[in-house]
Amino acid sequence: MLIDAYPEEEYWQDLLKVTGGLTDEKLARIVIRASSSCRDWMRSHGVHFQPSLSGALHVARTNAFFMGGGKALVNAYFRSAERLGVKVRYNTQVTDIELDEGKFVAAHVGEHEVDGQRFAAERIEARACVLAAGGFESNREWLREAWGQNERGECPSDNFLIRGTRFNTGILLRRMLDLGADVIGDPTQAxxxxxxxxxxxxxxxxxxxxxxxxxxxxxxxxxxxxxxxxxxxxxxxxxxxxxxxxxxxxxxxxxxxxxxxxxxxxxxxxxxxxxxxxxxxxxxxxxxxxxxxxxxxxxxxxxxxxxxxxxxxxxxxxxxxxxxxxxxxxxxxxxxxxxxxxxxxVTFTYLGLATDETAAVHFNGKASPNLFVAGEMMAGNVLGKGYTAGIGMAIGTAFGRIAGAQAAASVGFGISSANTEPRHATV
The missing domain is CATH 3.90.700.10 (Succinate dehydrogenase/fumarate reductase flavoprotein, catalytic domain)
Incomplete structure (x- = not known):
């Protein structure tokens, strides 16, 4: 799967170079270290890795590929979550987040239809929440707002193609900005x-x-x-x-x-x-x-x-x-x-929510006690600009696990006994 080691310091120097220093070293190193230990965890949830690929990417030493790409990855995670008793609501859009002074209270779901059956709007209360709703790369209006016009009078974003899902329109990201969450990143970076x-x-x-x-x-x-x-x-x-x-x-x-x-x-x-x-x-x-x-x-x-x-x-x-x-x-x-x-x-945008090693959402520099963030919604903490192969997946995996562990801990569930700091999850 990988033909040789990719040491932490080399990975860090590569990331430092491509970002031009626009990265949080503490969070970046969390991601780098997690990438070296996550594969067994991924396998345990049904992810299958394939042999190293050949070609111009030169990734046989630095990148592990999983069978079936991103869709196969998330489908494996959905199946594993459902086996563990997690209820997954497909084709269901969260339209709003309800907070009380930085504390999560409830999520609002709009009217929706699944397999021909209509469902009414709903308010769902919970003791903790993890935001992992992606960036705004599929929102043409927001891209236009961010990129504006160039010196030739063109709107560059009108000619962008979207490599991923059409559903990452940034609804919850925009809502969190409106609610006063601390922000990080340049809206034109992606x-x-x-x-x-x-x-x-x-x-x-x-x-x-x-x-x-x-x-x-x-x-x-x-x-x-x-x-x-x-x-x-x-x-x-x-x-x-x-x-x-x-x-x-x-x-x-x-x-x-x-x-x-x-x-x-x-x-x-x-x-x-x-x-x-x-x-x-x-x-x-x-x-x-x-x-x-x-x-x-x-x-x-x-x-x-x-x-x-x-x-x-x-x-x-x-x-x-x-x-x-x-x-x-x-x-x-x-x-x-x-x-x-x-x-x-465009794969994903870098404008997101500022966080720390606990993956908590921050308001005026203060961590929320029960609202956490992972994936594209916080990738800008590590990626101020630029990219190196696989770092997006590494960020999502590392901080997804941290956010999940912290959400569980915030409502009284224990986390790894190897963890010496009760607020910090072990990746």
Whole structure:
């Protein structure tokens, strides 16, 4: 499943680099440590892991993949919870949260229909609550409000695709902000990946991600390169490309490779556009032919090829080219040529609720005694910007377990005897 160790300090330095220091070290290290010990717990609740994957992500040492992806994961957890006696209400939307001076009182559920049966609105009282309702990435109005217009008069968020569920509209996040919960994060920051522009508007998933960026060049609709495609290993850089594409005209770009790259990355669900000449490729993509061909030829001329090694930060780089390509720079000269259209794909937003090591929601710096938060709703404490592969799952797993243990403890249920601080759960 994992071929070698990924030490805590290396993980921390990777996270520190991609976030530019915009992270809470204490909470980040909780997540990192939890990621090394959570797999047996996950297996005990029906999650099945698969062998290491090959391809451009270089994740055999750092990332464990589970069978069936995210849907299989949550379905396994739902089944396990129901076996333990937890009542799960599907297709039921919580529309409001009722508080009393920072203490949770009740959740309000709107009228809804399940399997053709109508249910009335309901007020559900409880002694504790865990908020895990996601970000606002599926709320087009909120995204527009956050991103506004750019210098070209475009509304960039209108061209964003949503990698996950259509239901993360931020209803409870907005309600908590209105109720005065302490906030963290920039509303424009998100886990945003460059995905295939042909992907569905919602729920395209990981198979729409384009992982060949570091093996070629990326151009915008004007046929120009705009960033170093070989800056670092792909797991540490794939999540910056959504935001980079968001800054381009029309929020569109193209990943260009040649035959040499085939077999070196995980192929996406949609085939690339192919042509035997750069001129024909430009014509098929409706790019300015002369500009596009010059961009690729300038790149080819600038390549200083040493020993190509896509598993290392090799010495294949460009010279005298802006922007430079610092690794894996090989001339694109072997047809056929391939192009994949790119658009920003939002996975989740980083604006969320401030918390601490107990996962408690805070109001004016004071922890709620019985209201806790996990997952995307608090990920901004660890991710001020940027992303590294798997950290979102690690945050959800670590703080989901902490929040659950703290909610249980707040109503008198015991937690791990190994825990030396009664307010702090053991992950």
């Amino acid at each position: 886990h945003m990946v460059a995905i295939d522009a042909r992907a569905p508007f919602y729920d395209g998933g990981i198979c729409t991600r384009i992982d060949c960026v570091s093996l070629g060049v990326v151009v915008n609709r004007d046929g120009e390169r705009f960033y170093d495609e070989g800056e670092d290993f792909w797991p540490k850089r794939y999540a910056i490309w959504g935001r980079l594409v968001a800054g381009q005209p029309g929020q569109q770009a193209y990943s260009i490779i040649d035959q040499q790259a085939i077999g070196r990355f995980m192929p996406p669900v949609f085939p690339g556009t192919t042509a035997n000449t750069l001129q024909d490729l430009a014509r098929l993509l409706k790019l300015p032919q002369e500009k596009f061909v010059k961009t690729v030829e300038d790149y080819n001329s600038a390549c200083r090829v040493g020993t190509f090694d896509h598993t290392a930060l090799d010495d294949c780089h460009t010279q005298g080219l802006t922007p430079a390509k610092t690794h894996w720079a090989r001339p694109l000269v072997k047809p056929p040529f391939y192009a994949y259209p790119l658009k920003p794909g």
